[in-house]
Amino acid sequence: MSKNSAKERAIDQEAEFGIVPVTTKSKQYRFSDAFLFMSSYAIATWNYSQGAYISGLVGFKQMLITTFFGTMLALLIIELPVILATRYGIDIWIWFKSILGHTGVKIATIAIVILNFTWHGVVAELFASSFENLLGLANIHLPPFCHIILALICIFGGGYIAMKGIAVLNITTKVLTPLLILVGCVVIYVGFSSAPIEAIWNYVPEGVKASDADAAIGYILATDAMIAYSLAWFGGMAGVPRLTYTERSGFWCGPVGSGIVGTFFVIIGAVMAIAMQYVTGEMVTDPTIMMATLSVPPMALCSLLLVGFANIGTQATGSYLYALMLKASFKKAKFSVLVLALCLYVSVLAIWGQILDYIGAILSLAACMFAPLAALLFTDFFFVRKQKISLRAAFEIKGNKTYRYFHGFNPVGIGSLAIGFVTLLLVMDPVTQEVRIPFLFQFTPCVCSFVATMAAYLLLNCIPAVRRYNLRDRKEVTI
């Protein structure tokens, strides 16, 4: 292949791997394809940890409500702006250049990767643990150094698939997702069969039995945890809608794929944990141990699917979506280099080996960023910029500097973001979960932060001088 045609192919691939707007003729995804992709991303062992965590806060009935309705409520609202991705063929981080400024977006995306991609460290860690447990059932005990090797297999296996692009991801998700859902149904059946239905249905954690106040705090924390779990999808939520044929399919793949399918697996985690506690006295969420204990040991091979392939699939889809996110800010960087950088970051977390101890605090801090960012995008897209943007300014075509604002930062967006961030911290300490303002806490810290950011951004845009500054792009809007 000549040098020029290789370059041409690289540029063409920019639409798939990068930032070039995907026009109607290049769309690839029906709803079913998008749903399978988002479901594959959602299904990973992080769900079981989340399910066990929620089970420690509320009883089973309330777990079902907070898990499903909390997630769906959050996704229905935060995912609405993804229709911009379908319409203009761009990622939300291109739109964010109008809200935060070019440098503001760079810093925001790096912060999101540092905080949120830690989930992938958890995925790799649980992948390694589950395989060690699986081999342990067959009396094969691996030396300690194999733990890191297994984690790295998950990380770089997923990264390799991500680099191959949409075609390979499509095949992976089309095969994997239905199998995972099927195995999930088997696991939930095993869970419900292992303990009396009443024991699971009437389950209430010890801490909640103490008082009504404890029960109320547990319920609010559980709802907030599921909203934060939904917010974790925010960074990569537009990567798939960018490629869908219609705005409707671009929107619904999120709530249905990540929402319904993802929460199904959180519920599986909760059922497993409760069943294991009933049978063994200990809450365990490793599907390998659970399947071997509650069913016949060969069923533990199901964990190969539940953990092994699911986690590699999640690494692949997550690496693809987050590399796309970074590409919006670092357009000169090759997609494969960005995927590799993400893999190296997760590898450092895996080698550190303590991510599971700190993941709760890290994700609470991530929620401090995601809630205000989601509010900014929602408010700007529907109420301030009213669904219109200057694409030439967003891509800095011919040196267009409209979205440069003040040294690359838009003080209007940044200021509103800060107000949302501070609001969450005022309501609750995200690390210690100390409630600071009980009245606001009942609406959940994430909702308070979202509303505060939205109000701040709307009010600032009511000031004529601020509005003129923020909407300096209006004369350049051509679509």
Added chain:
Amino acid sequence: MSEQEKSLEEKVEDAISEMEAPDYVFPKRFTRTDYIIVAVCAVICAAALIAGAYIA
């Protein structure tokens, strides 16, 4: 600006120009009905969450 960056910028400009063309067909839009469905679903979810707080 490198040659690759120039080519990339041209590609982006081509895509934008394509979208600006009067005969460009955008992906089918989210309709008013879609927004109403989303709003109704959101209200149901919020109501369920509030009701759930009173379940023992």
